[in-house]
Amino acid sequence: MNIRTIDWKDNRIRLIEQRKLPQELKYVNIGNLRSLWRAIKTLQVRGAPALGAAVALGIYLGVKGGDEDNPKAFSRKLDEAAKYLAASRPTARNLFYGIERVCAKAKANRHLPVARIKRIILSEALKVMEEDRVACRKIGINGSRLIKDGDTILTICNAGALATIDYGTALGVIYRAKTEGKKIKVFASETRPLLQGSRLTAWELHKKGIEVSVISDNTAGFLMREGKINLVITGADRIAANGDSANKIGTFNLALLAKYHKIPFYIAAPLTTFDLAVRSGEDIPIEMRSPEEVTKILLKKEVAPKGAKALNPAFDVTPAKFITAIITDKGILRPDYRRSIKKIFSQ
Amino acid sequence: MNIRTIDWKDNRIRLIEQRKLPQELKYVNIGNLRSLWRAIKTLQVRGAPALGAAVALGIYLGVKGGDEDNPKAFSRKLDEAAKYLAASRPTARNLFYGIERVCAKAKANRHLPVARIKRIILSEALKVMEEDRVACRKIGINGSRLIKDGDTILTICNAGALATIDYGTALGVIYRAKTEGKKIKVFASETRPLLQGSRLTAWELHKKGIEVSVISDNTAGFLMREGKINLVITGADRIAANGDSANKIGTFNLALLAKYHKIPFYIAAPLTTFDLAVRSGEDIPIEMRSPEEVTKILLKKEVAPKGAKALNPAFDVTPAKFITAIITDKGILRPDYRRSIKKIFSQ
Numbered sequence: 197m198n199i200r201t202i203d204w205k206d207n208r209i210r211l212i213e214q215r216k217l218p219q220e221l222k223y224v225n226i227g228n229l230r231s232l233w234r235a236i237k238t239l240q241v242r243g244a245p246a247l248g249a250a251v252a253l254g255i256y257l258g259v260k261g262g263d264e265d266n267p268k269a270f271s272r273k274l275d276e277a278a279k280y281l282a283a284s285r286p287t288a289r290n291l292f293y294g295i296e297r298v299c300a301k302a303k304a305n306r307h308l309p310v311a312r313i314k315r316i317i318l319s320e321a322l323k324v325m326e327e328d329r330v331a332c333r334k335i336g337i338n339g340s341r342l343i344k345d346g347d348t349i350l351t352i353c354n355a356g357a358l359a360t361i362d363y364g365t366a367l368g369v370i371y372r373a374k375t376e377g378k379k380i381k382v383f384a385s386e387t388r389p390l391l392q393g394s395r396l397t398a399w400e401l402h403k404k405g406i407e408v409s410v411i412s413d414n415t416a417g418f419l420m421r422e423g424k425i426n427l428v429i430t431g432a433d434r435i436a437a438n439g440d441s442a443n444k445i446g447t448f449n450l451a452l453l454a455k456y457h458k459i460p461f462y463i464a465a466p467l468t469t470f471d472l473a474v475r476s477g478e479d480i481p482i483e484m485r486s487p488e489e490v491t492k493i494l495l496k497k498e499v500a501p502k503g504a505k506a507l508n509p510a511f512d513v514t515p516a517k518f519i520t521a522i523i524t525d526k527g528i529l530r531p532d533y534r535r536s537i538k539k540i541f542s543q
Numbered sequence: 544m545n546i547r548t549i550d551w552k553d554n555r556i557r558l559i560e561q562r563k564l565p566q567e568l569k570y571v572n573i574g575n576l577r578s579l580w581r582a583i584k585t586l587q588v589r590g591a592p593a594l595g596a597a598v599a600l601g602i603y604l605g606v607k608g609g610d611e612d613n614p615k616a617f618s619r620k621l622d623e624a625a626k627y628l629a630a631s632r633p634t635a636r637n638l639f640y641g642i643e644r645v646c647a648k649a650k651a652n653r654h655l656p657v658a659r660i661k662r663i664i665l666s667e668a669l670k671v672m673e674e675d676r677v678a679c680r681k682i683g684i685n686g687s688r689l690i691k692d693g694d695t696i697l698t699i700c701n702a703g704a705l706a707t708i709d710y711g712t713a714l715g716v717i718y719r720a721k722t723e724g725k726k727i728k729v730f731a732s733e734t735r736p737l738l739q740g741s742r743l744t745a746w747e748l749h750k751k752g753i754e755v756s757v758i759s760d761n762t763a764g765f766l767m768r769e770g771k772i773n774l775v776i777t778g779a780d781r782i783a784a785n786g787d788s789a790n791k792i793g794t795f796n797l798a799l800l801a802k803y804h805k806i807p808f809y810i811a812a813p814l815t816t817f818d819l820a821v822r823s824g825e826d827i828p829i830e831m832r833s834p835e836e837v838t839k840i841l842l843k844k845e846v847a848p849k850g851a852k853a854l855n856p857a858f859d860v861t862p863a864k865f866i867t868a869i870i871t872d873k874g875i876l877r878p879d880y881r882r883s884i885k886k887i888f889s890q
Contacts, residue, residue, distance in 0.1 A: 218848035388759035412735035414793025446761025501565035
């Protein structure tokens with residue numbers, strides 16, 4: 197079964213409405229900037245690579261209408277769209293990458309007529325989307341070398357087709373391993389508060405015919421101690437120049453548990469997730485989300501006493517020293533990451 | 544506000560129906576063995592010390608009716624009740640302790656008339672209940688010495704009034720510290736799958752006027768890295784002769800995180816939670832509960848795809864080497880636990 201998370205159809209962005217999963221596979225069509233902003237904020241669309249493509253297309257949505265005879269007004273509109281989308285969510289590097297890519301392309305062509313620049317923006321956004329499809333498949337090929345037939349893999353959150361265009365990073369590695377005939381079993385950490393592990397990862401792995409069991413996030417240590425996990429693999433939202441990696445809250449816990457149990461801990465991410473301007477994880481901005489995501493299950497069922505306080509950071513940072521390898525579209529990076537990251541970006 | 548989790552009223556066990564919290568404070572009255580078994584199995588009542596008192600009273604419920612002229616039939620009935628309740632849940636030591644206490648007392652008095660033995664059983668069960676009330680307060684006094692004014696404490700699951708008769712073990716320490724005028728802030732790890740942290744711990748701390756914030760279980764590492772946690776304190780369901788401690792799934796993760804961040808990790812439990820017959824944590828039986836507790840939130844809202852598998856161990860074991868101290872009613876135990884536990888039991 198093919199899962200197409202983001203597509204460009206009839207001059208609109210078509211998204212899988214991820215809040216409806218796993219009960220319902222529903223699509224939403226986004227035709228303007230404000231709807232996209234809300235879709236990002238409320239996690240109708242999420243996952244760093246998916247966000248990158250969505251905002252790239254979003255910039256086009258922001259500038260496609262209106263006056264074509266006024267280059268200055270167009271340029272202002274472009275800047276506004278970029279600024280607006282950049283304020284949707286702070287952590288995923290790809291979101292900024294997607295905006296920067298199309299804006300830089302537009303600026304490089306600012307001498308052209310506005311109508312032409314618009315077409316160039318759309319074309320660049322579609323390229324961002326296509327490149328992610330290719331990158332994920334390369335991540336899959338590279339990462340699959342680390343997977344042995346019969347492995348049981350633990351993952352958290354969703355770094356699959358639903359976090360990218362149609363394939364996945366961490367789950368892309370698993371899909372590729374399966375294609376190569378390896379029998380894989382996956383434990384999906386449910387990933388509170390928003391349960392992307394049980395709602396999304398279990399859904400797509402199940403669809404793709406991969407054996408998956410859901411666990412509460414609390415169960416990771418238990419399974420490792422029992423010797424049930426061969427390796428951990430997760431995605432990333434932003435990777436600093438030293439290899440420190442921001443990913444869904446709870447990832448750091450898994451990395452520490454894996455280290456203690458001598459289990460390999462891998463990050464899978466395209467180069468577009470790296471942020472060389474950020475020296476270490478301490479400088480990665482961490483999104484704080486609504487306490488209600490914790491006190492009410494999926495913003496509905498109240499599970500804490502009325503008026504209870506809650507703290508809800510959406511990401512944490514895994515220090516590079518806990519990461520066995522970072523699987524990218526350009527190859528597998530190993531420590532020392534400061535060096536290996538620098539090298540791969542200078543090739 | 545006084546919270547009385549278990550009481551003996553009108554020849555029945557009166558329990559707070561914990562599945563209704565935090566929305567509703569409701570009591571249920573239990574008048575027979577089968578109802579008690581179901582109340583235990585479905586976690587209407589839970590928490591190791593509370594279970595100990597509940598089953599002690601339960602044995603009386605099991606033998607109180609029927610023929611009083613047949614000591615043999617009575618003895619058979621007693622054994623059956625003990626066996627039946629012992630099969631309700633496997634991990635908490637106190638459950639077996641409660642059963643053993645009243646059965647041993649009955650056996651020591653088997654020469655007496657059946658009616659008399661019954662009264663002795665009830666009296667012994669009430670004693671088990673009263674002793675827990677005293678033990679918890681002693682744990683509070685002993686443990687409060689480890690708490691400094693202004694401390695921020697992380698706990699998991701519920702080791703409070705709702706896990707005991709009316710005071711708590713881990714939370715008893717916090718209550719005592721408050722009584723002594725120390726200002727405490729608590730982070731309650733929500734404790735998936737059944738959310739005892741948000742539903743029960745946040746509820747009772749809030750009622751008692753202690754500042755509490757709920758976090759997803761994934762957030763513990765984040766907070767420790769940020770330097771926001773001064774100490775971790777949890778209850779225990781069974782403590783082996785070497786100090787290895789079984790407690791709610793996820794406790795081991797917290798202990799490892801605390802060790803890495805050089806944050807003290809304390810267990811608070813009465814001596815009745817220790818099982819000297821169990822040499823180490825490996826021999827503590829771990830209850831596996833229904834996968835549906837993971838795939839459906841509070842057994843209602845489905846959050847995993849239909850037919851998804853799940854694994855749901857209810858407890859994990861924290862190795863003694865991660866435990867800074869064990870706070871008991873008879874004092875604070877420090878490593879080497881094999882020695883300190885042996886010593887305290889031989890006093």
